[in-house]
Amino acid sequence: MTPNIRRNERPETGGVRSRNRLAAAALRLSLLLTALVVSALALPATALAECVAPNELWVGCTNVVQGGYWKTNEDGTLTVSESNDYNVYYDGNGNLWLNNANIVGQGSGLSEHKTTGIYAYYDEWVDTDIALTIHLTGDNSVSNGYPIYVAPWGGSASLTITGQGSLTATGTYGGNGGIFVNGDTSSLTIENGADVTVNCARSSAVTIVADDQGTGTLTVDHATLRAYGYVIDDPDDPYGICFSYAGSSSDIVDGSRVLRVSGNSIVYTNYMQATYTRLVVDASEEDGGIVFDGKDGTVYGNVTLQEDLEIGEGESLTIPQDATLTIPGGKTLTNYGALTIAEGGEVINNSALFNDGSVKVAGSITNNHYIYNKEGGTFSGTGGLNNNNADSSGYFYNFGAFSGITVTGNTIQHFVTGVTLTGSLSMAVGGTETLTASLTPSNATERGMTWTSSDPTIATVTENPNDETEATITALKPGTITITAKADNLDVTHNKPSATCEVTVSPVPITGVSLNKTETDLTVGSTETLTATVRPTDATNQNVTWSSDNENVATVENGKVTAVGTGSTTITVTTEDGGKTATCTVTVHGPVGPWLSNPDGHWHACAACDDRLDYAEHTSTVENEKKATCTEEGYIGDTVCSVCGYAIAKGETIPATGHSFTSYAPNGDATCTEDGTETAACDNGCGATDTRSDEGSALGHAWSEPAWRWSDDGEEFVASFACENDPSHTLELTAAPTSEVASEPTCTEPGITRYRAEVELDGVTYAAEATAADIPALGHRFEDGVCTVCGAEDESYVAPQRPDPRPEPEPVETDPELPTTGDATAVGLLGALACGGAALAIGAALRRRSR
Structure with a gap:
């Protein structure tokens, strides 16, 4: 447990703080009080409550309070740098930037800032509220005794860690290592995507100390905090987050120690507590967070995972009443431990939920994508599971145990995770057996199976089309093979569960053998073949051997008995499998004469005993048979015995059949006016032909163009x-x-x-x-040298000569009388008169115009 810490004490070994300057303080107290009064009178009333930047800020044993840029060295110390190349920047006003910085406290023991990576303090002996904001860029680390220490001499302390980078703080000293915030009212805020990890092997990882009447607050907003600490050197006594106090434990205000999570943040710690009071965990209703206290996690408010989340073996996560955990697209929740959804709690899966542990559902699960319950996983409870089937997207693939939960939407697909078969099977050739595969789980819905035989020539396997978990094995020949039954679906390891059965096929044993005869008579030189029949007929080994008791009487080879000499012997057949036997007694008679016969049969007479040997009915055959032809008679033949030649029946004559002509073909000898002929061959095939007139085959004339x-x-x-x-x-x-x-x-x-x-x-x-x-042509009709028909000119035409031109007329005296009709002179006079009248008219007109 962290001891009671007074805010105006500096940390020393074991967590105890001492006032090592009490004497000096007593001397300076009156002066300091006077200064405070003067300051209070000079400032507005609200200024006393405002936070100020620390007046001491040590980073890696370098006081950066005046501001500037620094690079971090390999040993974690600082070297002054420029704005374009820095790992540490301080603006002099409470804002510290870390840019891929590695900061290490340089001292040993407890000597104020020397052992601290980042040391923020206000060393005036007056209550002052201080605040420090650390801005993260890239990956940063702070280590040594106290990685981060923020505390005024008196007043409130506030530390904010913000930005999209990460910070790893590692404390090495006992007491109050890690991140340490100490004030009347103390707050630590981790926000805006910051990823902070604090490890302390000898103290609490995060310590927030406030007065008994003050508040201590840890806020994680849109960020991740991992705090792992231990009581001094005791790995079995975890101590991750501690809310402690200064003052009297009996005066601590109830509910004044608060852990706030919002913005879908996650807090991991191996243990957290508030000393002498309860710890309040507060969350935003809209976007709360997840807190893992040791191995037990709790969802506060409505949380949407910002990264993949794994619940390890031995860990748990509880979604209590009125809390919701949403798995968004692209993110996964994997459970190897225990996931509990309390009544009124809900999980909304829009991506993938993998379970290889225990899921207990009293609330509800809305599954909009995929849930995989692995072979070692269990789903149980009295709550509900809705596999959204609005767009056929909600599927539950079950390889483990599932019970009690009410399912709506898409049905659960129970996959085969194990197959079991009878280990071995013995069969005889020709036999059949039915194998049944037992499936795990027994309620598997995907029951498709594939059966195979390692050697189908020894035994085949045929699955039952109505139930693929059954198959029929048929033994074909002796041997040993393996029958495999394999599920069609893949298990969670992407393998198909299967099982095998070793089948041994044995030969069909022989139960007996028999011969077609038990006794027979032969004569010297004759033979007879005996036939052995093995029982059962499907016995695997059908091989037999033959023997004769007296080979001087008869020998045997592959069942063929040859009579050698007179007497009697026993022929024995013996099976190779089982040694089963059968016998036939063979009596061999002496030399015999020719066949003797009567109408009933024939035989040989034994020369020694006159026994009728080889007696048998006649075997009919036909001799002297002749077929009738078209021109000659035939003969049905005589019936005689083919063995002894006995005439059984005399034959009869068959009349000649005569020719038969039916298929005539023209000979092509018809003319235009005469019919041709046609010829047919005898249908009986004797070669005879018949020619006759082909009536109506005259061709008639075929006249060509004339x-x-x-x-x-x-x-x-x-x-x-x-x-x-x-x-x-x-x-x-x-x-x-x-x-x-x-x-x-x-x-x-x-x-x-x-x-x-x-x-x-x-x-x-x-x-x-x-x-x-x-x-005939018409000929030209010329007039004046031109044809009046065609217009042609007559080349020989000569035009008649006209008289010489008439002389010009001369004036003569005129007769005052008018000329009579036809008088040329009168005509000329009239013309002259006309011309003169015209001239007079023209002249009068010209005169009128000239006027």
Whole structure:
């Protein structure tokens, strides 16, 4: 347990703080009080409650309180640097930036700041509220005795760790190592994506000390805190987060020590407590967080995982009433321990939940994606599971145990996780057996199986189409094989569960053997083959051996007995499997004469005893048989015994069959006017033929296109025809043509006449045309040297000569009387008068115009 710590004490060994400057304090107290009064009068009333930056800030034993940039050395100390290349930056106003910094306290023992990685203090002996904010970038580390120490001489203390980077703080001294915040009211805030890990082997990892009347608060918002500490050197006594006090334990205000989680944060600690009071865990309703106290985790408020979460073996996570844990897309929850969903609690799975531990459901699970209950996992309880089937996306794959939970939506798919078969099986060749595979779990819904035989020539396996967990084994030959039954579905290790059965096929044993005869008679030199039958007929080994008791009488080879000499012997057949036997007594008689016979049968007479040997009924055969032909008689043959030659029945004559002609074929000798012939071969195959007239086969004429000419008198067309079947057959037909003018004659060219004639032969009309220039030309009709028909000029035409031009008329006296009609002189006078009148008119007109 962390001891009671007074806020105005500095830490020493064992967690005890001493006032090593009490004497000096007494001397300075009056002066200090006076200064405080003056300061209070000079400042506004609210300024006393505001936090200020520490006036001592040591980082790796370097006082950075004035601000600036530093690089961290390999040993964790600082070297002054520039703004473009730094690991540590302090703005002089309570903001400290760590950029991939490695800070190590340089002292040993408890000498104030020397053993502290980051030491923030206000050393004036006056109550002052101080605040320090550490901004993280990249991966940072702080180590040695006290990694981070924030405490004023008096007043409140506030430490905020923020940013998207990480910080690992490692404390090595006992007492109050790790992150240590001490004030009247103390707060530690980890926020804005910061990932903080604190390890202390000899003290609590995070210690928050407040006065008995003050508050101590640890806030984790949108961040992750891992705090692992131990009571001095005792790995079995964890001490991760401690809320301690200064003052009287009996005066601590109840509920004044608070752990707040929000923004889906996660806090891991191996143990947490508030000394002499209860610890309150507070969470945002909208986005709370998860707190693991030791191995037991609790979800506070509504939490959405920001990273994959694994519940280890021996660990637990509880979703209490009114709390919700959401597994978003791309994130997984894996449980190897115990996951408990209390009544009123809920898990919403939008990605993947893997369970290889225990899940107890009193509340509800909404499954919108996949849940895998592995072979070692159990799901149980009285709550509900809704496998969302709105878009067929909610599936529950069960390889383990599932009971009690009410399921809605998609049904649970129970997969095979184990297969069991009978270990071994013995069979005989030809036998059949049924194997049944036992599945784990027994309520598996995916029951598809595949059966195989390691050697199908020894035994085959055929699955039952109605129940694939059953299969029939059929033994074919002796040997040992392995039958494998393999589930069609993959287990969680991506293997198909299977089981095997060793099948031994034994031969079918022989139970006995028999011969087709138990006794027989032979004569010297004769043979007989005995047949052995093994029982059962499907016995595997059918091999037998043969022997004769007296090979001087008869020998045997593969069942064939050969009589050698007179007497009697026993032929024995013995099976190779089991030594089963059967016998036949063979009596061999002496030399015999020819066959003797009667109508009933035949036999040999033993020369020694006259016994009828080899007596048997006749074996009929036919001799002298002759088939009848078309022209000759046949004979049915005589029936005789094929063994002894005895004539059993005399044959009869068969009449000749006569020819049969039915299939005639033309000989191709028909002409245009004469029928041809046709010939048929005898249907009986004797080679005879018959030729007859092929009625109606005359070809008739096949007239070609005629050749045309004028008749000798030029009055008719003559058409000459020739037969294509026989060119010697010809025919001429005449026809008087019709005519028409094809073109009219001209002055110089004769006109053309078109002639046409038709003939008809055997219903076909043939026609021909001819033209002749037999219309005489018209000849020219010239007038004045030009043809009045065609306009041609007459080259020989000479135009008649005209008289000389008339002389110009001369004036003569005119007769005052008008000329009579037809008088040329009168006409001329009239013309002259007309011309003169016209001239006078023109002149008068010109005069009028000139005026």
